[in-house]
Amino acid sequence: MSGRARVTLFAVLATLLTSWSLAALVDSSFWVLEAGVLLAVQGAVGAGARRVPLGRTLTVASQVLVSLLVLMFLFAGKGESTGSGPMAYLVTDFGALFRRGVADVGEFAIPAPLTDGIRLLLLSGVLLIGLLVDLLAVTFRTAAAAGLPLLALYSVAAGLSGGAGASWVSFLLAGCGYLLLLLSEGRDRLAQWGRVFGAAPSPRASSGTGYGGLGAASDRALAPVRTGRRIGAVALGIALAVPAALPALGGGLLGAQGGEAGDGGTGVGGTISAVNPLVSLQGSLNAQDNRVVLKYRTDSPQLGEQYLRILALDEFNGVKWEASGRALTDVPERLPAPPGLSGQVRQTAVEVRTSISAADTYAQRYLPMPYPATSVDIPGKWRFEPAGRTLVGDQLGRDRFQNVQGAMYTVRSLLLRPTAEQLQSAPAPDPLVKAEYTKIPDNLPAVVADTARQVTKGAKDDYARAVKLQDYFAVTGGFRYDTKVASGTGSQAIARFLADKEGFCIHFAFSMAAMSRSLGIPARVAVGFTPGEKQSDGSVNVSMRDAHAWPELYFEGVGWTRFEPTPRQGISVPDYSRAEVPAAQPSAPTALPSTGAAQPSAAPSKAEDCPPEAKKLGECGVAAPQPKGGSGGGGPSLVGVLGWTLPVLALLALPLLPLLWRTRLRGRRLATGQVLEAWTELSDAAWDAGIPPDEALSPRRAAARVVELGRLTPEAADAVHRVAEAVERSLYAPPGTEAAYEGLGTDVLLARAALLAGLDRRSRARAELLPRSAARLRWSAAARWSAVTAALAARLAPVSALLSRLPLRGRG
Structure with missing residues (x-):
């Protein structure tokens, strides 16, 4: 192998090893194998072009062209192309896939599902870095400068994951790949001056040719190569050992030990930081370590209503739900009255006191608290957003914001107890509220509004429509709760969710809110935590898997009201949204058993004997779907443990x-x-x-x-x-x-x-x-094979002799 071919090979290897740091960003590592094949093709094209030889510009152009063609065939049919021909396919289809990938990156928590858009972003990025490394290391013969794009690739992985994906293994692989590239380039450079260090004749050849006296010189020639390798190994060891030995330095690019709010992500072992709680919601529900993020004590008489709300997403632009930008004010000593709350409902409310302490690993910039809060006592710099009634951490410095990490605070809030009659008789909402909170994007598929009208057919008021929508998702519609589903949050995602009928809380909340708006009911989506699990000492623990999203619908006289369309075990169904209908209506429709529910029991109960609220709690003949990886699971089975342990032990025993x-x-x-x-x-x-x-x-x-x-x-x-x-x-x-x-x-x-x-x-x-x-x-196996073939030949010898005596057609 020539020196330049060797450098090309190690450039591909260095890029592939560095790209492993991106593997933690998605839930599947299959794309790394695809990246290895694409990098090999790109490197082979470059090596062939240089061997022709072609100029540097033509070499790079040929690599780019072949890479695009390979990507075109790899992603053929993955997007929607409106044109015809190869150029229309490349421009239109790739652009749509790139936009979808960018949207998926902002939508999903780490590890994100390996959608086609994210896969295209990963492969394209790795190919671009591989092209730069090949250009610098092979074409321009500056392998040291090739470390810059490799560092950029590793830094992107560490930055996107908040340090969680950049483990010491990823750093070690990237460092080893770069050192191997440097050594191969140095070996090629030395070879141009004469014999390569380390190519001394063997002792046997020396003694046979009379040049045995060169042995000492050979050792001296090999010394620089060995010294370079040792320096590289020592440098890698120091880079790995110093951050571990000096915790005050932090993890740097090797892993986040903490962080300010705004880092994003939900790194295992580091800070749980989520300025946009929606991004980290799915990651929290699927987290392997179900860490406690909040503890609280409360005097509330109804612990099931003690939801800790973070913020409200009140703007739906067709791509996602998000909190609209509003002016912030100083936190008043007494918060203003909740919007839309009448004196009649306020008289039946109970003021509740809740003392909350946040974990040191929870760096949320928005303050979790019960809704509606009337006063908040918390140290630090916080700002108040009146429309959503949320507290937001103020800016402390450049890229630094106040967060709830390690804070202890007290919240006074109202426990509202509206009745179904009050909700049913609610007057028309304020025109300004209705105009703002019933907006729907132009690209909302017609199936969303059509389904909403079909489900609520026969309902005479907004309350009845809301209850029917809630029961459609939670009971009668055949929906299945699954935290692994990657349905998205945009308009098309809602239509896809209504068709597939599986998802988790954000899909149920987004869909019900969008359908409510299509019916003229003001709606928004709240993000926060369910009440948590009560402990023996009276305190309550809220863990990562208690993260939740739910729709809030506006009723004049009551204000923003929580509904629960998610068929998830352990959630609290509000009393006012139960199946019992006020006396003004004739009778409640009977809920039929869900045809799409999971695993019917041996003796399913009749629909008329099982009210919808019992179905939501999993107390009927149809088993409620269990959240995967929930804290209440029985753990891995013995068969599963053995199935993983035995192959691992067998693999370890091979050496x-x-x-x-x-x-x-x-x-x-x-x-x-x-x-x-x-x-x-x-x-x-x-x-x-x-x-x-x-x-x-x-x-x-x-x-x-x-x-x-x-x-x-x-x-x-x-x-x-x-x-x-x-x-x-x-x-x-x-x-x-x-x-x-x-x-x-x-x-x-x-x-x-x-x-x-x-x-x-x-x-x-x-x-x-x-x-x-x-x-x-090996000798024994060869001898046995020879014996077997000899015995077989001996047995077939009579047959061969008989066949040789048979007359053959055409002879003579």
Whole structure:
């Protein structure tokens, strides 16, 4: 392999190893294999173009063209193309996929699902970095500068994941790839001046040609190469060890130890930071470590209503739900009255006091608190947003904001108790509220509004319509709760969710809010936490998997009212949204069993015997879907544990197979007590130690050779000679002479121990784990194969002879 081809190969390898740092950003690593193939194709095209040779510009252009063509075929049919022909496909389809990928990156938490858009972004980015590395390292012969695009690739991975995806393994792989690239480029550069360091003739060749005196010079020639490798290894070790040894330095690009609000992501082991809580919601629900993020004590008489609300998403632009930009004010001592709340409902409300403490690992910029809060006592710099009634951390410095991390605060809030009659008789909402909170995007598919009208057919007021929408999602519509679904949050995603009928809380909340707006009911989406789990000491723990989203609908006189369309176990269904309908209506429609619900029980109950609220809680014949990875699961099964453990143990045992084989063979040979078997074992022990057998020597000469080359102690040398003498007696003594003696096996083991003791640590490990005498297995297999083929030929010989005597057509 030429020097430039070697540099090309290591440039591809360095890019591929560095791209592994991106693997933690998505939930599947299959794209890394695709990236390796694409990088190999790109590098091969560059090597071929340089071999022609083509100019630098044409070489890069050919690599770009081939990369685009490969991507075109790889993503054929993955997007919607409105044109015709290759150019229309490339421009229109790739542009749509790129936009979809960018939207998916902003929508999903890490690890994100490997959608086609995200996959295209990953592969295109890795190919671009690979092209830059190839250009710098191979075309311009500046491998050191090629570290800049590699560093950019690693930094992007660390930045997007908040440090969670950039583990020390990723850093080690990236560093090793870069060092190998430097070494290959240096080797190629030195080769242009003459003989490459490290290419000294072997000792056997030196002695045979009379140039044995070059041995010392060869060692000196090899020294710079060894020194460079050692410097690289030491540098990598220091880079890995110093952050771990000095925690005050933080993890840097190797991992986030904490962080200000605004970092984003939900890194395991670091700070849970989520300025946009929606982005981290799915990651929280699927988190492996269900960490407690909030603890609180409350005097609320209804713990099931103690939702901790973070913020309200009140603007739907067709791509996503988000909080609209509003003016912030100082936090007043007493918060203003909730919008739309009448005195009649306020009189039946109870003021609740809640003391909350946030974990040190929870860096949310928005303050979680019950709704509607009337006063908040919290240290730090906070601002108040009146429309959403949320507290937002103020700016503390450049890229630094106040957050809830480690804070202890007290919130006073109202526990509202509206009745179904009050909601049903609510007057028309304020025109300004209705105009703002019933806006729907122009690209909202017609199926959303059509489904809303179909579901609420026959309802005479907004309250009845809201209850019917809620029960459609939670009970009668056949929807399934699944936190692994990647349905998105835009207009098309809502239509897809209505068709697929599976998703988690954000999909249920977004869809009900959009459908409510299509019916003229003011609606928005709230994000926060369910009440959590009460502890034995009276406190309540709120964990990551308690993250939740729910729709809030506006009723004049009551204000913003929570509904629960998500069929999730453990959530609280508000009393006012139960199936009981006010007396003004004739009767409640009977809810039919869900045809899409998961796993019916052995004896499903009749629909008329099971009210909708019981179905939501999983108390009917149809089993409520269990959240995957929930805290209440029974853990992995024994079969699953064994299914993973046994292959891992088998994989770990593979390197020990030669050692186990030699140990078993040694014991079997020595157990026979036969001299020739013991001599074979002694010869193999010497062979494993680096002294190959020489069948041309007599036993006595062979023993002397083992003693001399193995530098054995006098005691071990005597043991070897005793075994050799026994072999000679066995071979040449008159029949009946006893060749074996009592300590034969002990002498063989003594000689073997002395041979291993004379080796350095690496050679001793080589002799134990990769014995050279294992070549006998190959010889034995070859001999058996030869015997099998000979026996088969012997059996087929009569058939062949018979066939040879048969007359052949056409002969003569």
